[in-house]
Amino acid sequence: MQSSDIVNLLKEKFSKEILCTVYFRGDCTIIIKRDKAKEILKFLKETPSLDFDYLIDVTGVDYMGARQPRFNVVYHLMSIKNANRIRVKVEVPEEDCWVETVSDLWATANWHERECFDMFGIEFKGHPDLRRILMPEDWEGYPLRKDYPVGSDLGDKEWKTFKDILQQTKERA
Amino acid sequence: MALILDTLTEPVEVEEGVKVVPAANTIIMPIAKLASWGKRSSIWPVTFGLACCAIEMMATGASHYDLDRFGIIFRASPRQSDVMIIAGTVTKKMAPIIVNLYHQMAEPRYVIAMGSCACSGGVFNTYSTVQGVDSFLPVDVYIPGCPPRPEALLDGIIKFQELIKQEPYKQRKR
Numbered sequence: 001m002q003s004s005d006i007v008n009l010l011k012e013k014f015s016k017e018i019l020c021t022v023y024f025r026g027d028c029t030i031i032i033k034r035d036k037a038k039e040i041l042k043f044l045k046e047t048p049s050l051d052f053d054y055l056i057d058v059t060g061v062d063y064m065g066a067r068q069p070r071f072n073v074v075y076h077l078m079s080i081k082n083a084n085r086i087r088v089k090v091e092v093p094e095e096d097c098w099v100e101t102v103s104d105l106w107a108t109a110n111w112h113e114r115e116c117f118d119m120f121g122i123e124f125k126g127h128p129d130l131r132r133i134l135m136p137e138d139w140e141g142y143p144l145r146k147d148y149p150v151g152s153d154l155g156d157k158e159w160k161t162f163k164d165i166l167q168q169t170k171e172r173a
Numbered sequence: 174m175a176l177i178l179d180t181l182t183e184p185v186e187v188e189e190g191v192k193v194v195p196a197a198n199t200i201i202m203p204i205a206k207l208a209s210w211g212k213r214s215s216i217w218p219v220t221f222g223l224a225c226c227a228i229e230m231m232a233t234g235a236s237h238y239d240l241d242r243f244g245i246i247f248r249a250s251p252r253q254s255d256v257m258i259i260a261g262t263v264t265k266k267m268a269p270i271i272v273n274l275y276h277q278m279a280e281p282r283y284v285i286a287m288g289s290c291a292c293s294g295g296v297f298n299t300y301s302t303v304q305g306v307d308s309f310l311p312v313d314v315y316i317p318g319c320p321p322r323p324e325a326l327l328d329g330i331i332k333f334q335e336l337i338k339q340e341p342y343k344q345r346k347r
Contacts, residue, residue, distance in 0.1 A: 135266065135301070136265075136266050143300045143301065148300065149300065150298075150299075151298045151299070151300075152294060152297075152298050152299060152300065152302055152303070152304045153304075154300060159265055161265075161268075161269055162265040162268055162269075162303075165268050165269060165272055165309050166308060166309060168309075169308070169309040169310075
């Protein structure tokens, strides 16, 4: 099955949900609305002819100042049986920042969604254990957002434990 | 009965400040020299690595470069260690753990910053990375490189031994 066939199949079933499709150097990307994102992903997984049984990655993108809505959540899917790949992008606005979890469809999504939450602050509704996965649990802010400080010096946003260590060092000297 | 190999009873100066009486099987030297000789000849670092520099540190410890010949044996407990080789990128999340380990070490304790990340943060001027471990630990030797080759680490360790040798005999306050 060609990627254009996959897109046609999706367009038949979810014509209103698909915002656009992009083909670039053999890659196929579909950009969809958030409301039925999980249904579409479930359809991609559970339709026998598509059979996208492998979720390669879940990531986020921050388009602050470049386009609206601000965030995208990107799913890379692969069908091991058919050797097909597809990229699904879900648009997420800044206020009301959530998507539905797919960790019940692909167990892999559990940690990927936690990472995405940790870095971008996107809430995955229905996630069984949505905690930070990389940063310390009491870290404030979402480091991969475009409005986060770029360098190591975070100023007021610095992690409290690290601030205390620097303070103690200063006092000891 | 003691086996006397040499019958010379006069002290012989073998090095500045170190005298040997061969017939008496005796060495006469200042305690400072003896202590520093012992210290620099049995440097025990903590088994502790943070990133790719740790791989290079392991290579230095293995048979080809062989740290054992300097009396350097990695210890699996900070309580038995003299020096901490900060081998790799220091993240803010790791900082409290490093401080904890450092304070668990018995005095006198030393720190070697290995590689650009430990020295200055290296290329990682980012939200998660400490810009040089010297922002919260007193570093004695800096070894540049990304990562430093085992030869560079060995050179750093020899410099560190030199540093112990020149150090006055007194309690280090840290």
